[in-house]
Structure formats: C-alpha cells, structure tokens
Amino acid sequence: MHERAVLARRKEVGLRSALLLLATMASLPVFAADPVSGDTFTPYASYGIYYDSNLLRQSDIVRQSGAQLSDRWTRAAVGIRMDKDIGRQKLTADASVYRADYDRFNQFNNTGKDLIANWKWALGNQFSGNAGVNYAEGLTSFDDFRSLQRSIQTQTKTYVDGSWRFHPSWALNAAYSHYDLGYDLEIQKPSERTLDITDVGVDYLARSGNKVGMVLRHIEGDYTYADINSYTQNEVKAKVDWQVTGKTMLQFLGGYSKREYAINPQRDSGVPSARLTAYWKATNKTAVSLAAWRELGATDNLAANYARNQGVSLASTWDATSKISVDGLVMTERRSYNGVSVVQGLDPLNRSDDYRNALLGVTYKPTSHWRIRAAVFRTTLDSNIPSASYSTDGAHISTRYEF
Template sequence: MNHRRENPVAGSYVLALLAGALTCTAVQAAEESAAVDTFIPYATFGAYYDANLLRQPEAAKQSGAALSDRWTRAAIGLRMDKELGRQRLTADLSAYHAEYDRFSQFNNDGKDLLANWKWVIGNQFSGNVGTSYSEGLTPFDDYRSFERSIRTQRKNYVDGSWRFHPSWQLNAAYNRFDLRYDTQAQNPSERNLDMADIGIDYLAKSGNKIGLVARHIEGRYPYADINSYDQNELKAKVDWQLTGKTYLQFLGGWARREYAANPQRDSSVPSARLTAYWKATGKTAFSLGVWRELGATDDLAANYARNQGVSVGSTWDATSKISVDGLIMTEKRDYNGVAVMQGIAPSDRDDRYRNAMLGVTYKPTLHWRVRASVYRTTLDSNIAAASYKTNGVQINTRYEF
C-alpha cells in the first residue's frame, strides 16, 4: 500500500556536510565580552524497535505478515556556537547510517544541517538569516510501502524586526521550503512553499507581547499543478507571562485557500493554536497545546484536511542526572471538500490520530547522555486500509567531545 499525507507543520533542512567532523577538536576562546566561542564534535548511536514498521492495517497483521523490525543508527556531527560582537552564528551538521534487521531495503545514509545568523544593527534592528537541510528515509507514517523512499527537505529564511518605538515593533519574514522524493522522476507529492509575513507587535513594559500578523503562502506542486494553491491568513498573536510560573502563547485568526485549477476546492476556515506552559515546581513542568488548523492534503478526493487536536506534556527532573518526560497527543483529521478529478467521489474520510510517549534521560557525565523511551501510536480511520496500531522502543546515546 502506498500512502502519502502532507504534514502541515513541515520540518526543514539544506547544504553540504563536512567530511571529517570527528577529526575536529573542541575549540574554546574567551573574548573580552566573556562570551565563549565553541566548536563541539559529537557522536550518537541508537537501537530501535517498532511492532508495525510499515503502518499496515490490522488485516495484514491477522494474515501473519511480518510487520515488526529492529534497526540501529550511528551518526557523527559538529555543533558550533560563535559570537562576533553582537552577532551570533550557530550551526549543527551531521551524517548518519541506519541498518534494518528484517527490511534491509530500508538501509540508508542521511545528513542534516542547521545554520543561523542572528544579526543586530544598532538598537532598533534585529533578525535572523538561516538555512536547513535534511536528507533521509521518508517517515513510514507518510509513506507506507515496501519500497525505500528518500526524502529531501530544504528551507531558506530571513526575518527582521524594527523597534521604531519603545512599545512598538514592525516585523517581516520570508522563507522558501522545498520537498523532494527519489521514488519516481515526477513525484506528484513534491512541492515548493513560499511564505511571506508582515506584522506589528505591541511590547508591554512587563515583557509581554501582543500583535497582528498577515501571511501569504504560495504552494506549488511541479508535477501535480491541480494541487497548487494560494493561501492568505490574518491572525492575532499573544506571548504572555501570566505569572512567574505560567506562560501563554496564542496564534489565531482566519485562513483562506484558493486553487486556480479548481475553484470548487477553495476553502475559508478559522485557524488557531494555543500553548500554555506551567512550571509547577523547581523540578516539574507541564505544557498544554490546543489547535484547530487548516492542513493541506494530497488526497485527490478532498480539498483540505481540518485538524483539531490536544496535547499534554510533562517533564520531571528526578535528580541532577536523571529526568523523565511524557507526552500524550490526540488529533482529529476531517478530509472535507469536493473531488479534484472527474470520476472520484468527494472524500468523507475521518481520522483520529493518537500518540503516547514516556522517556527517561540519564546524564552520567557532562558530555555523555543516554535516553530510553517507549511509545504507542494508533490511527483509527473510517477508511479501513488507513488504520493501524503500533508500539515501539528507542534507546540512544550521545557523546560530545
């Protein structure tokens, strides 16, 4: 079964890799400002198990098909954090190799890069310029196939703020996101997203912030132009410290998506996300997320997916070396709209996605970290072939030189 679903919150990553990352030595140079410039090579190794690697429906499990697998992943990388006066340069680049026990066709090499320049000019202008690149195996949640698929994501961005008044700030941003797959020459799921923002913030003396942001998105599918769209959003945003222990973030308003190739698919819906953080004690913290958002879809029987969800997370610093964290998330996805192509019935697909995770991190030394976690994921859909259940275990370690 071959199934793709666009994640509306896309991750991103681009550029080249240094071949001999681990041959570098850690360099630390104290400057007059007392800032420390740091170059840190590191190595990671992980062992993983998933009971339903390819996210197959229960019918496949009952037929006796082999669904589980174990695999390992080893990586080397280099992390940088350098200050040049008031400017700050950060980067993290790595390369890895993964091997699977049963489904060896998924063995793969990957690489990742994150780089950012946090710039400041005078006392009024500041912002970021950066890039990211990621090349690796397509997540099985997005691509359920016995064929290996390598996904490449690229993102370049620039943003800036002008504090023209002690209480007011203008903001602007642009980023370009590109998604590619190697499974076929003209993959209809490949896309380019160009996003431009402009907004204004009111900065309270307390440090809290409220504002307004307008966004324009151009989504282009080079090999499936019928899915190309333009989207306009107008949203209010709030960053507010309610108490010394409670912090709120809100972004919400209206989003309208228009399809030039098929205006019947146009949609206009409210869209919002609220996140709350609570530092209950010196060692315990909680987070709550609630959202209702317009998601894109590659489904030719639907014009969009309306996603509504809730997540609850927590962390507990049991000792100075041991911490425990957990997350529970549920999301309802309604694939509403009209059919894209003649002969395809309009979609009435309705999914309920659930994920629960519990992890423990142990730091034996300042440079060494070991983490173990377990998870359970389910997708219940009124389309039987889309439903699945799985459990998994992950154990990984990281050492910084």
C-alpha cells in the same frame, strides 16, 4: 528530461542556499574556544537501537493475517555543532550524517544528512532578526508512505526575518521563507512541492513584557508534477504572548485562513484557525505544557493534499535528579481531509482520521558530555477507511557523546 531538470534544479537551489550560509560564516573571524563562552566547535557521535512493532503502518486486518511487520534497526551518526557569540551576533550550526540499517526490511537501509544553521543578527538597538537554512535528507516517514519500496525525502528550508523596534512599545516585523520538498520515487512526485511564505506584522510591547500583535501571511504552494494541487493561501491572525504569573505563560496565534486553487476552485477552503499553548513551571524540577489547535495543515498522503486538523496535546518534563530527567507526551488529533482521491469510489471530503500518540522517555547524563536516552511509544490511527487504520508500539535506546 523535464523531470530530471526539475530535480537537478531543486538540489542545486538547496545546496546553493546551504553553501551560501556556510560561506558567510566561514568569512567571519574564527575564534578559539575559551572557558567563559564555551567551545566554538563541538564534534559528537551517537548510536541508537530502535524497534517498531508495525513498521509499515499496516491495518489490523493485515497484522492478524500473520504478516511479519515488526523490525529492529540501528542508527549511527557523527556530526559537529557550532555555537559562537560575536559581539551582538550569534552563529549556530549543527551538521551531521547518519547510517540506518534494518534487520528484516533491509531495503530501507539508508544514509541521511542533516544541517541546521542560523545567524541571529542585530543592528543597533532597533533592528534584529535571523537568517538560516535547514536541510534534511533521509527515509520518508512510514506514516506518509506505506510501501516496501524505499523512499528518500529531501527537505530544504531557507529563511530570513527581521524586526524594527521603532518605538519603545511598538515593533514592525517581516519574514520570508522558501521550503522545498522532493522525493526520489516517481510514484511520490505528485506530492513534491515548494512553498514561498511571506509574513508582515506589528507588535505592541507592554512594559510588563507581554506582547500583542497582528500577522498577515501569504503562501504560494506550487506542486510541480500535480499542478491541480497548487494553491495560494492568505491568513490574518492575532498573536498574544502573556506572562500570566511568574510560572505561567500563554501563547495564542489565531484568525482566519483562506486557501484557493487556480485550476480546481471548487476545492477552495476558508476556515478559522488558531493555536493556544499554556506553559506552567509547576516546580523548580517540573514543567508542563498544554496545547490546543485548529489549523489547515499539509499532508503527504496521496489521497489528499491538505487536512483540517483539530487537536490537543499535553507534555511534561521532570528533573528527577541532577543527572536523570523524565519526559512524557500525549496527543490526539482529528484530521478531516480534502483533496484529489486516489481511492476509486471514495469522496475525499468524507475521509477523517483520529490520530493518537503517547510517549514516555528517560534521559540519563553520566557526565556533561555523555547522554543516554530510552523511550517507549504507542501510536494509533482510526480512519473511516479501514485500510488506513493502524496501531503500533515501539521503543528505542540511544547514546550520544560530545567531544
């Protein structure tokens, strides 16, 4: 009964948050579309065909045994997008529902739902911020749960943030968000969690447009069905937004993170954490971004509840013509796990994975309302646990039409 009550309460909170924001939007005046600001409401439909050579993320040993691990599936979606400026306020929302059907592993057939809604608010010339909700319900990633059982994951995030520019060169910032992650399978209940995140900070705003600031963050992580994993985390970080040239920008966020466990303090961890991203507008048609990071990250892997992640990524986009664009991404990350091991005889502190991903995509826009996209990818994970290592290739082609 306790588990049912918790699940019912979680769904009620997520639904109530979504309905509250939508009700706020609905209470505002409805404006018709006009040729200057564009359509307020834009319905759309999409359809895609996907292929993965190792859907269940099984090790090469299993693949070499002749097991059938590849699959093809389709995904059809309908949705509606809203984008409206009301004075200095801006309302945006995107709600959709989709159906995914698999050829071989048809036990994974599922219907998913997505909602993204945001109110970008402003009050006078000194106060501004955002309030919104993100909701997603769908199949759990096979990277996190490798099983022939279907697992449906539900994620809800509600947030509010604000900034007070009390001086032309200074601003105070505050933010709060609540994140809820739930699963429908009993075996995944230990990974369910809620996160309450509070930020406060201050920014110095230079006349050049550059920004330097400080952020204090407090996180309360609650694992309802595995309280041994519940934690508090405190962070102090500096942040920099620096427009180096007209075509180059650097963003930095880094400092120190300390995570503490009330029930299992020997697992406490304190590490320097930082992320540096460089953006370069190489030409009018080409843009490049390079990122490097070292962070304390969460994981849904049942062998651990967090990992120390270090990685780099390189992404680029190229507008080949007015209707054709090409994008690519390469990324590598080392993940050093810590947590409660579910593998007998294995010290979770000794687990580490090397994750690599490469993607190449092409998007074609025959008209302003119609988009066609094709992409291929290659993903590998090399772990000191042989059964965790895998490699896979995949591709998809999809189309979307906005009415």
